[in-house]
Amino acid sequence: MHVPLWVWGSTIAGILVLLIFDFFAHVRTPHEPSLKEAGGWSVFYVVIALIFGAGLWVVWGHDHGIEYFAGYVTEKSLSVDNLFVFVIIMASFDVPRAYQQKVLLVGVVIALILRTIFIALGAAAIENFSWVFYIFGLFLIYTAYSLASSSHDEDEDYEPNFLVRAAQKILPATDEYDGNKLTTRIDGKRVITPMLLVMIAIGATDILFALDSIPAIYGLTREPFIVFTANAFALLGLIQLYFLLGGLLDRLVYLSFGLAVILGFIGIKLIIHALHTNELPFINGGQHIEVVPEIPIWLSLSVILGILVITTVASLIKSKRTSGASH
Numbered sequence: 591m592h593v594p595l596w597v598w599g600s601t602i603a604g605i606l607v608l609l610i611f612d613f614f615a616h617v618r619t620p621h622e623p624s625l626k627e628a629g630g631w632s633v634f635y636v637v638i639a640l641i642f643g644a645g646l647w648v649v650w651g652h653d654h655g656i657e658y659f660a661g662y663v664t665e666k667s668l669s670v671d672n673l674f675v676f677v678i679i680m681a682s683f684d685v686p687r688a689y690q691q692k693v694l695l696v697g698v699v700i701a702l703i704l705r706t707i708f709i710a711l712g713a714a715a716i717e718n719f720s721w722v723f724y725i726f727g728l729f730l731i732y733t734a735y736s737l738a739s740s741s742h743d744e745d746e747d748y749e750p751n752f753l754v755r756a757a758q759k760i761l762p763a764t765d766e767y768d769g770n771k772l773t774t775r776i777d778g779k780r781v782i783t784p785m786l787l788v789m790i791a792i793g794a795t796d797i798l799f800a801l802d803s804i805p806a807i808y809g810l811t812r813e814p815f816i817v818f819t820a821n822a823f824a825l826l827g828l829i830q831l832y833f834l835l836g837g838l839l840d841r842l843v844y845l846s847f848g849l850a851v852i853l854g855f856i857g858i859k860l861i862i863h864a865l866h867t868n869e870l871p872f873i874n875g876g877q878h879i880e881v882v883p884e885i886p887i888w889l890s891l892s893v894i895l896g897i898l899v900i901t902t903v904a905s906l907i908k909s910k911r912t913s914g915a916s917h
Contacts, residue, residue, distance in 0.1 A: 591650055593815040601815075605822050608638075609699065616829065617695050620770055622687040628834035635827025642823060646816075653887065657811035660891040661820030664810065664852060665803055667898055669824050671737075671849050672799050673832055674839055676792065683788040689770040693785070694829040697792035704796055705821045708804045713814040723864035726805035730857030733802050738850035751794045754787055763787065802853070809856035809863075810890055841909035848901025852894055859885045 616623070616631070623631075639662055647655025676697070680690055715722045750758070757763075762781040768774035772786040807817050865879040873879070 591654055591813050591815065593813075598815065601819060605702075605826070608635075608826055609695070609702075612695060612826075612829065617691045620688040620692070623691070623830065623833045625834065625836075628830045628832075631830040632827050632834050635823070635830070639823035639826070642819065646819075654811075654813065654816060656887050656891055657813065658816050658820055660810045660887060660894060661807040661816060662824055663891070663894055663898070664806055664856070665820050665824035667845075667849055667852070667894075668799070668803050668806065669828055670831065670835070670839075670842075671845055672795075673828075673835060675795055676832060677839060679788060679791050679795065683784050683791070685784070685788055686767065689767070689785065690832070691829050692770050693788050693792060694832055696789045697796060698825050698828055700793040701796040701799065701825055702822060704800045705804060705825075706818065708800050709814055709817050709821070712804050712808055712817070716808065716812065720867040721864065721870050723860045723867070724870075726808060727857045727860030727864060730802075730805055730809065730853045730860065734850040734852075734854035734857060737846050737853065740846065751791065753794045754791050757782070757787060757790055805860070806853055806856050809860040810887065842902065842905045843908050844901045844905045848897050851897050855893055855897075856890070859890065 643655060643658045643662060646658050676694070680693070685693060712722075762779065764774065764776055764781045764783060766774075766783070767785060768783055770785055771783055772789070773780055773782050775781070803821065804817070807820055811817060811820075862882050862884055865873075865882070866884055868874060868878050869876055
């Protein structure tokens with residue numbers, strides 16, 4: 591799919607406008623969004639993503655449209671799972687609720703930049719090395735196993751990563767917040783606040799999230815434009831979704847397992863594609879292997895949506911039974 595440069599430019603400009611709007615409408619004045627506010631804006635961003643997908647469907651055909659929606663649903667689902675980690679980080683740094691929107695917006699911007707870089711690298715690798723699909727597929731299967739065997743617990747301890755530890759060691763810091771400022775003065779000396787440290791923590795975590803999400807969506811589409819837009823629209827509205835879900839996150843007890851199944855499914859899909867385009871001399875003498883047919887994109891979308899519906903319903907039923915048993 592050839593995408594004109596002006597389309598790329600207009601799309602990127604539109605996403606930047608939405609990010610700037612997010613800052614002035616929600617982040618500039620520190621506050622904790624109400625459930626109504628968070629819900630309204632979450633719907634707003636989802637509707638924009640759906641309208642964009644519908645337009646892409648009309649202009650570039652139903653195949654690309656389905657690829658976009660499959661990618662968007664997958665990336666949005668992974669973003670929800672990532673919110674568990676954000677909750678743990680926020681709690682560990684004891685970030686006041688009124689300032690959490692600023693932290694999340696910075697996290698979204700960092701994530702968008704990192705994913706754009708990884709998208710470009712992924713596209714270059716796919717263009718030049720067909721065997722990269724083997725690596726993507728095996729990585730997703732490993733990630734699926736890790737996700738299925740892990741558990742989310744808001745009370746678990748957060749272990750500062752290398753960047754956070756380095757900042758704490760090298761830069762003079764204080765344990766006290768000064769509004770939402772990144773630095774402050776204490777006894778005439780400039781020091782960093784926990785606000786800067788939590789942003790570093792979120793940014794470093796975004797790197798790990800990008801490593802999972804980019805191979806996953808390249809298992810659904812080969813088009814960099816679709817990969818980029820599906821990721822961008824999945825990240826937009828993440829701030830409002832964080833406050834909307836709030837206490838609901840701990841009720842989605844099977845979400846990680848469902849996402850593990852989805853990532854495993856996409857990993858298998860990637861390996862099948864790698865076999866169809868195989869050029870490695872030590873596998874079937876470098877010849878293509880087409881014994882197993884490739885999984886069509888419409889089936890991928892159906893499987894992804896089906897798993898998410900089953901996972902969500904099963905989670906809510908489980909949480910309701912657990913809540914009822916405790917009373």
